Amino acid sequence: MSLVTHDAKVQLRSPAAAPPTVRMWPEINNPAAWAVAVILLIMPLIASKFFLIEIFATTLILGTIALSLMFLAGYGGMVSLMQLTIAGFAGYMVAVFGVSGNVNISLGWPWWLATPVALALATAFGTLGGALAVRTEGIYTIMITLAIGAAFYYFTNQNWAIFNGHTGMNNVATPMFWGVDWRADIPFYYVVLGTAALCYFAVEYISRAPFGLALQGVRDNPRRMAALGFNVNAHRVAAYAFASFVAGLGGVLQVWNYRQISPGSVGVERCIDILIIAVVGGITRAVGPFIGALIFVLLRTFTLDFLVQLGLDGNRFRLLIGLGFLAIVFWSSDGVIGLWEHWRQRGATPRQTGRGGHG
Amino acid sequence: MDSVAQRLSLVGAGAALELRGVTRMFGALAALTDVTITVRPGERRAVLGSNGAGKTTLFNCITGDFPASSGTIRFFGEDITHFPPYERIRRGLRRTYQISALFTGLTVQDNVYLACRGVSRGRFSLLRPRQNDALVHAADTLVQAVHLSAVKDQRVAELAHGQQRQLEIALALAGAPRFILFDEPAAGLSPGERLELIEILTSLPAHIGYIIIEHDMDVALRVVESVTMMHNGRIFKEGLPREIESDPEVQELYLGGGHE
Numbered sequence: 244m245s246l247v248t249h250d251a252k253v254q255l256r257s258p259a260a261a262p263p264t265v266r267m268w269p270e271i272n273n274p275a276a277w278a279v280a281v282i283l284l285i286m287p288l289i290a291s292k293f294f295l296i297e298i299f300a301t302t303l304i305l306g307t308i309a310l311s312l313m314f315l316a317g318y319g320g321m322v323s324l325m326q327l328t329i330a331g332f333a334g335y336m337v338a339v340f341g342v343s344g345n346v347n348i349s350l351g352w353p354w355w356l357a358t359p360v361a362l363a364l365a366t367a368f369g370t371l372g373g374a375l376a377v378r379t380e381g382i383y384t385i386m387i388t389l390a391i392g393a394a395f396y397y398f399t400n401q402n403w404a405i406f407n408g409h410t411g412m413n414n415v416a417t418p419m420f421w422g423v424d425w426r427a428d429i430p431f432y433y434v435v436l437g438t439a440a441l442c443y444f445a446v447e448y449i450s451r452a453p454f455g456l457a458l459q460g461v462r463d464n465p466r467r468m469a470a471l472g473f474n475v476n477a478h479r480v481a482a483y484a485f486a487s488f489v490a491g492l493g494g495v496l497q498v499w500n501y502r503q504i505s506p507g508s509v510g511v512e513r514c515i516d517i518l519i520i521a522v523v524g525g526i527t528r529a530v531g532p533f534i535g536a537l538i539f540v541l542l543r544t545f546t547l548d549f550l551v552q553l554g555l556d557g558n559r560f561r562l563l564i565g566l567g568f569l570a571i572v573f574w575s576s577d578g579v580i581g582l583w584e585h586w587r588q589r590g591a592t593p594r595q596t597g598r599g600g601h602g
Numbered sequence: 603m604d605s606v607a608q609r610l611s612l613v614g615a616g617a618a619l620e621l622r623g624v625t626r627m628f629g630a631l632a633a634l635t636d637v638t639i640t641v642r643p644g645e646r647r648a649v650l651g652s653n654g655a656g657k658t659t660l661f662n663c664i665t666g667d668f669p670a671s672s673g674t675i676r677f678f679g680e681d682i683t684h685f686p687p688y689e690r691i692r693r694g695l696r697r698t699y700q701i702s703a704l705f706t707g708l709t710v711q712d713n714v715y716l717a718c719r720g721v722s723r724g725r726f727s728l729l730r731p732r733q734n735d736a737l738v739h740a741a742d743t744l745v746q747a748v749h750l751s752a753v754k755d756q757r758v759a760e761l762a763h764g765q766q767r768q769l770e771i772a773l774a775l776a777g778a779p780r781f782i783l784f785d786e787p788a789a790g791l792s793p794g795e796r797l798e799l800i801e802i803l804t805s806l807p808a809h810i811g812y813i814i815i816e817h818d819m820d821v822a823l824r825v826v827e828s829v830t831m832m833h834n835g836r837i838f839k840e841g842l843p844r845e846i847e848s849d850p851e852v853q854e855l856y857l858g859g860g861h862e
Contacts, residue, residue, distance in 0.1 A: 448730065449728055451730050452727060452728050452729055452730045452731075453719050453724055453725060453726070453727040453729075453731070454725070454726050454727055454728050456708070456712055456715065456716055456719075457716060457719065457720075457725060457726075459705065459707060459708055459712075460705045460708065460713075460716045462707070463704070463706055463707050463708065464703050464704065464705055464706075466667060466703060467699070467703040467704070467705070467773070468716075468720070469667075469686070469687040469688050469691075470665060470667070470687055470688075470691060470696075470697055470699075470703070471688075471691060471716060471717050471720030471721070471773060471776070472688050472691040472692045472720035472721040472725075472777075473688055473716075473720050473725060474686070474688050474725075478725075478726070481726060
């Protein structure tokens with residue numbers, strides 16, 4: 244760079260002494276992150292089967308789907324309400340190409356063939372939807388992706404040839420190899436944990452890679468990105484492709500978890516659940532959606548009994564989630580992570596910001 | 603102006619930027635009307651004119667932020683009239699914005715790194731840059747050149763106005779610019795910062811030409827060798843700085859006309 248030739252006069256720090264800014268994993272020096280990792284790994288030893296699957300595996304699956312929204316919204320500034328639809332599409336494709344109780348629809352391919360095909364189709368589906376959505380901004384992106392979600396829900400309801408109408412696909416086969424039933428509680432937990440961890444670290448890693456940085460640039464100022472030589476729409480579509488793959492992985496795990504999928508699994512209210520999970524957890528860091536998913540699953544599971552005991556309709560748990568949502572958005576635009584960081588920094592010496600994805 | 607002639611002879615003949623009959627309509631309103639400008643490679647020119655004269659619209663048409671409604675734009679001989687902005691930038695065109703257009707959620711270093719990455723390959727790379735990445739070093743050098751090394755790990759939202767203006771310029775210097783459009787780079791700068799700006803502009807390599815929009819005549823006329831006056835979306839007058847300064851019509855219209 245001999246471009247600007249004059250010497251820097253006002254220079255407080257020699258650039259030779261300062262290493263180039265390539266940030267490493269912030270988690271490595273964080274004891275809390277290590278503790279969480281260890282607890283997650285030994286979970287089958289400490290948690291009952293109910294907790295292992297109904298709480299933790301479900302949290303990790305919903306968290307993975309919400310992670311794909313966090314990637315789009317937090318880094319790309321694109322709020323997509325179709326992430327659950329993409330996950331559901333992947334789930335349907337697993338049932339259609341693989342083995343299910345609906346023998347006249349399912350092609351009966353082995354899982355190792357059906358799953359990659361399902362993921363590829365879900366990625367293509369989400370990329371196509373993204374290509375439509377990136378032509379708009381803000382509320383119109385939300386509307387288009389919501390419309391795609393709603394259209395898919397009604398389509399699955401009415402289409403019997405592929406999606407088996409409102410009854411959906413039942414008794415979906417799950418992988419079984421090396422003498423292990425991978426849907427048995429403990430192996431399945433590790434499959435889910437491994438996939439969620441992979442997606443989490445991929446998102447964290449990419450946030451500091453050129454593609455992820457450019458996506459954050461697109462979020463902050465798309466016009467300037469174009470004036471720096473970036474094809475902004477191509478970047479946005481590529482972000483949808485990546486997020487669709489992550490959502491598709493979540494969808495495959497979900498259909499393996501419940502062994503069935505029906506229009507009810509891809510309804511509009513489910514799509515909005517994903518938005519709530521991501522926003523409640525916080526969309527500035529990859530860990531946010533998992534925190535949001537844990538809160539969501541705990542509330543959904545336990546407030547039901549609690550409310551019924553009080554003589555109220557169990558479905559009122561949505562009321563609690565809604566109130567929690569309001570409270571969190573009111574007090575912290577950054578979800579639970581924002582509250583936590585605010586609490587941690589209170590009283591402490593002001594730290595240099597800029598940690599994690601985009602600080 | 604021997605040194606200028608010498609400098610221009612180094613970079614060869616032909617036009618760096620050639621606008622022919624460029625018009626830009628906003629609905630029924632013509633923001634630019636039949637603008638024809640030729641700028642040689644390495645030439646440094648000021649565009650003057652009151653608010654609403656069409657100066658920034660001219661920049662937006664050249665970079666493609668707003669495409670021209672009619673007319674042709676050539677960049678080093680190539681017709682770029684219908685190119686998207688990023689294709690024009692990749693050919694060596696750069697610009698700055700009147701109101702800083704930065705990535706406020708990212709650090710100074712990341713802003714400049716993106717500028718360097720935008721005009722090179724690997725924009726979609728999923729691999730993090732290594733310690734010895736050439737573009738990371740290029741970004742470091744640029745950060746240093748605009749005196750921002752001390753704050754390079756700070757988020758842009760936390761920078762002072764003057765620092766943001768300096769970063770604004772750094773983004774336009776990334777890669778190998780051939781021609782730069784500066785949109786009021788001195789806006790809101792202190793007298794000391796203006797001197798630094800003049801120093802940055804005058805020390806650019808000889809082959810890099812630029813057009814600068816600047817209301818501050820002290821800055822504008824010290825860093826250019828030609829001037830274009832605009833009025834109501836049209837070219838009003840072109841000439842050397844001293845000719846423009848002493849032109850009675852210009853004085854009436856702009857300099858002595860109670861402007862600012």
